[in-house]
Amino acid sequence: xxxxxxxxxxxxRERMYFPxxxxxxxxxxxxxxxxxxxxxxxxxxxxxxxxxxxxSDNATLQYPEERAPYPPGYRGxxxxxxxxxGKPRCVACYMCATACPAQCIYIEAGEYPDDPIEKYPVKFxxxxxxxxxxxxxxxxxxxxxxxxxSGEHTPPSYERGAQIWDEKRLLRGPPISYQYDPWLxxxxxxxxxxxxxxxxARAKPFPTVATDEYAQTPGFSxxxxxxxxxxxxxxxx
Amino acid sequence: MAEEKKPEAPAAAPPKPPPGPPAPPPPKNPGMVTATIxxxxxxxxxxxTVIEAAKALGIEIPYYCYHKRLSIAANCRMCLVEMSxxxxxxxxxxxxxxxxxxxxxxxxxxxxxxxxxxxxEFLLLNHPVDCAIxxxxxxxxxxxxxxxxxxxxxxxxxxxxxxxKRVVLxxxxxxxxxxxxxxxxxxxxxxxxxxxxxxxxxxxGNESFITTFPGQPLDSKYSGNVVDICPVGALTSADFRFRGxxxxxxAARSVCxxxxxxxxxxxxYLNDTTYxxxxxxxxxxxxxxxxxxxxxxxxxxxxxxxxxxxxxRGAQAKVLAREVAVERAAAxxxxxxxxxxxxxxxxxxxxLEDLLAAATVAKEALGVAEVFVGGRRDGWQDAFLKRADENxxxxxxxxxxxxxxxxxxxxxxxxxxxxxxxxxxxxxxGTEVPDPAAAAALEGxxxxxxxxxxxxxxxxxxxxxxxxxxxSESDGTFxxxxxxxxxxxxxxxxxxxxxxxxxxxSELGRALGLSYRxxxxxxxxxxxxxxxxxxxxxxxxDSLPSTRRRPGIVPLAAGTVDGRxxxxxxxxxxxxSEDARRALAxxx
Numbered sequence: 001x002x003x004x005x006x007x008x009x010x011x012x013r014e015r016m017y018f019p020x021x022x023x024x025x026x027x028x029x030x031x032x033x034x035x036x037x038x039x040x041x042x043x044x045x046x047x048x049x050x051x052x053x054x055x056s057d058n059a060t061l062q063y064p065e066e067r068a069p070y071p072p073g074y075r076g077x078x079x080x081x082x083x084x085x086g087k088p089r090c091v092a093c094y095m096c097a098t099a100c101p102a103q104c105i106y107i108e109a110g111e112y113p114d115d116p117i118e119k120y121p122v123k124f125x126x127x128x129x130x131x132x133x134x135x136x137x138x139x140x141x142x143x144x145x146x147x148x149x150s151g152e153h154t155p156p157s158y159e160r161g162a163q164i165w166d167e168k169r170l171l172r173g174p175p176i177s178y179q180y181d182p183w184l185x186x187x188x189x190x191x192x193x194x195x196x197x198x199x200x201a202r203a204k205p206f207p208t209v210a211t212d213e214y215a216q217t218p219g220f221s222x223x224x225x226x227x228x229x230x231x232x233x234x235x236x237x
Numbered sequence: 238m239a240e241e242k243k244p245e246a247p248a249a250a251p252p253k254p255p256p257g258p259p260a261p262p263p264p265k266n267p268g269m270v271t272a273t274i275x276x277x278x279x280x281x282x283x284x285x286t287v288i289e290a291a292k293a294l295g296i297e298i299p300y301y302c303y304h305k306r307l308s309i310a311a312n313c314r315m316c317l318v319e320m321s322x323x324x325x326x327x328x329x330x331x332x333x334x335x336x337x338x339x340x341x342x343x344x345x346x347x348x349x350x351x352x353x354x355x356x357x358e359f360l361l362l363n364h365p366v367d368c369a370i371x372x373x374x375x376x377x378x379x380x381x382x383x384x385x386x387x388x389x390x391x392x393x394x395x396x397x398x399x400x401x402k403r404v405v406l407x408x409x410x411x412x413x414x415x416x417x418x419x420x421x422x423x424x425x426x427x428x429x430x431x432x433x434x435x436x437x438x439x440x441x442g443n444e445s446f447i448t449t450f451p452g453q454p455l456d457s458k459y460s461g462n463v464v465d466i467c468p469v470g471a472l473t474s475a476d477f478r479f480r481g482x483x484x485x486x487x488a489a490r491s492v493c494x495x496x497x498x499x500x501x502x503x504x505x506y507l508n509d510t511t512y513x514x515x516x517x518x519x520x521x522x523x524x525x526x527x528x529x530x531x532x533x534x535x536x537x538x539x540x541x542x543x544x545x546x547x548x549x550r551g552a553q554a555k556v557l558a559r560e561v562a563v564e565r566a567a568a569x570x571x572x573x574x575x576x577x578x579x580x581x582x583x584x585x586x587x588x589l590e591d592l593l594a595a596a597t598v599a600k601e602a603l604g605v606a607e608v609f610v611g612g613r614r615d616g617w618q619d620a621f622l623k624r625a626d627e628n629x630x631x632x633x634x635x636x637x638x639x640x641x642x643x644x645x646x647x648x649x650x651x652x653x654x655x656x657x658x659x660x661x662x663x664x665x666x667g668t669e670v671p672d673p674a675a676a677a678a679l680e681g682x683x684x685x686x687x688x689x690x691x692x693x694x695x696x697x698x699x700x701x702x703x704x705x706x707x708x709s710e711s712d713g714t715f716x717x718x719x720x721x722x723x724x725x726x727x728x729x730x731x732x733x734x735x736x737x738x739x740x741x742x743s744e745l746g747r748a749l750g751l752s753y754r755x756x757x758x759x760x761x762x763x764x765x766x767x768x769x770x771x772x773x774x775x776x777x778x779d780s781l782p783s784t785r786r787r788p789g790i791v792p793l794a795a796g797t798v799d800g801r802x803x804x805x806x807x808x809x810x811x812x813x814s815e816d817a818r819r820a821l822a823x824x825x
Contacts, residue, residue: 093369094482109479118403119370119479142369
């Protein structure tokens with residue numbers, strides 16, 4: 001919480017220096033003893049924990065066992081969305097690379113011999129060190145092939161080279177198909193007929209408006225988070 | 238009744254001539270036609286089409302099928318305008334209607350705008366809108382005109398007509414029949430310009446598509462031009478297909494080095510890679526066409542380049558800095574120059590500036606009286622563009638040799654002289670030779686100083702190799718077979734440690750005691766060009782015609798951690814392996 005800082009000249013006692021030093025050590029000792037001997041609220045909903053009260057003034061999170069939830073709207077690391085047959089939805093149109101203000105996306109296009117969409121990324125590399133996580137690539141993508149819905153951080157590494165994510169690392173998460181996808185409409189030699197029927201039945205209509213359902217992976221819903229936050233705010237203290 | 242009345246008519250009183258329209262007023266500008274387009278007066282030659290007259294005024298009338306070098310089909314209906322002399326007030330195709338005296342043309346009325354929108358909706362009805370995988374995206378007239386004249390969603394609610402998506406028409410061209418708007422520009426080009434009618438339209442109505450005749454591929458030597466004139470993404474180049482996006486690339490005004498014609502080109506490049514040639518308009522040379530061989534002749538600019546200077550042959554080869562290598566070359570050539578056992582081999586692939594600098598050094602510092610000419614061997618020739626001589630600057634070489642009083646002798650004489658032991662040292666400016674097998678004879682020379690673009694058969698035998706930069710990496714001039722001097726401009730700076738021939742030659746000259754110092758190719762021409770006298774006619778070095786420059790991306794200033802160049806979003810150069818980039822990425 002922000003609080004106002006009074007910008008006033010130091011008074012006589014403060015200018016004497018030592019009384020303030022002793023007072024500071026006092027505060028430190030108080031916290032030390034409280035952390036050492038007193039209990040702490042173990043409510044799993046960390047935002048609901050009582051703090052500032054007599055017997056539990058302890059707001060420390062036991063990271064990494066306890067983690068503060070991210071605010072609604074947090075998106076996380078990007079991923080390349082797979083089709084149901086495991087190939088990337090991406091068609092290597094370079095729209096994300098064009099929109100990227102950090103120029104961190106590198107694409108190399110190739111050609112499928114038999115797929116109804118002939119173009120695909122042979123290489124799709126994101127330099128996570130350059131990436132500024134602005135999400136323009138997600139906005140620019142005309143095929144819903146790159147999403148920032150994993151809710152994860154970039155994992156740390158000891159090597160810079162490990163932060164260069166190629167298509168093998170980026171291609172993950174639940175597959176998506178829309179009714180108008182060419183491989184569903186026209187069929188594809190790489191998809192067996194019965195599987196194709198199943199995929200067609202499962203495909204979603206193409207979203208005309210970006211909604212929570214389409215923009216987010218199940219299990220990480222911005223709406224659910226927002227709803228929780230709302231309920232929390234409404235609950236009497 | 239009618240039968241009875243008919244004979245009566247002549248029996249009546251002699252009829253007056255019907256009152257016809259009043260005689261047209263005399264033309265405002267005799268010999269010319271005066272009309273108004275959007276209220277502005279235009280004076281044009283009789284027979285000028287409305288679309289050309291409007292272009293002269295700066296009024297844009299959209300079109301797909303019209304092409305000024307092809308016959309007029311008027312089948313896309315995009316250029317319909319209101320004309321005051323139209324029968325029944327119909328909208329008239331501006332590409333087909335000649336402008337006539339006193340006609341008022343309107344291109345901005347709501348009726349015309351509505352027609353343009355309706356035409357676009359119709360053309361886009363069965364268009365697959367797969368811009369994401371279309372190579373034409375970024376230079377597509379459907380995209381441009383949609384944003385300018387239509388901007389409406391599709392109202393089609395039944396499935397689109399599906400046709401062939403990937404029809405390989407020939408070695409250069411791949412067709413997507415769904416994207417085609419059937420403007421028939423390609424059909425007309427093959428019939429009228431290439432004179433090989435290999436394309437046609439099959440089927441009818443919305444099922445019709447462009448195709449070749451059964452069993453006959455599109456194998457004309459000029460088939461690549463249909464890709465350029467296709468206003469949409471239906472015809473794509475098999476060579477350029479999926480290799481990059483056009484909006485990343487910048488274009489430099491250049492000249493094709495495939496033959497002595499010197500077709501004017503745009504050289505499309507990104508960072509230091511050339512991606513394609515596109516023909517640039519020049520009525521005197523190539524109009525706006527190119528042959529297929531010229532189109533793919535850019536590849537030597539990218540692949541197998543010699544990028545480092547070195548000394549020694551085979552296993553003894555040692556990489557040197559350019560300055561050191563030039564010193565070594567001068568030290569090796571000088572004794573042979575004094576002994577008279579030195580020959581100079583010039584390549585007609587080098588630019589006029591290269592040859593001026595090299596011939597000057599050869600004459601003034603090395604004291605030779607004759608030069609040998611290398612260059613690629615002759616190829617096929619036809620009556621349209623392609624010349625048998627596959628070197629862009631043979632005429633320029635002859636002019637330079639003549640101006641400096643050097644005799645020109647063929648490459649065969651050089652190999653004979655080396656074999657006979659008369660020539661023991663060779664300075665090769667450009668290592669293209671007509672007969673790569675005969676190049677083995679050069680191994681007999683004690684000293685071979687080669688300035689080379691690639692690591693070919695001659696360069697491998699060099700005792701000192703100086704990496705040279707081709708025409709994409711320097712400014713310069715080529716003189717084509719008619720004696721027409723044509724400028725080309727630098728696209729990107731020389732790769733690696735390579736430098737243009739003129740710079741290497743002048744450095745060599747300085748090491749041999751000459752005082753020439755050139756910073757740019759222009760300096761070379763300004764200083765040495767006057768020796769050519771009037772051979773180049775009214776050529777001026779700064780006269781490269783300006784075009785609308787297409788800027789590509791501006792890469793970020795800092796490099797990326799994986800060793801790729803900043804903003805380098807296209808193919809990794811072949812010499813960069815994954816391992817090399819990983820190694821660069823390591824911090825320790």
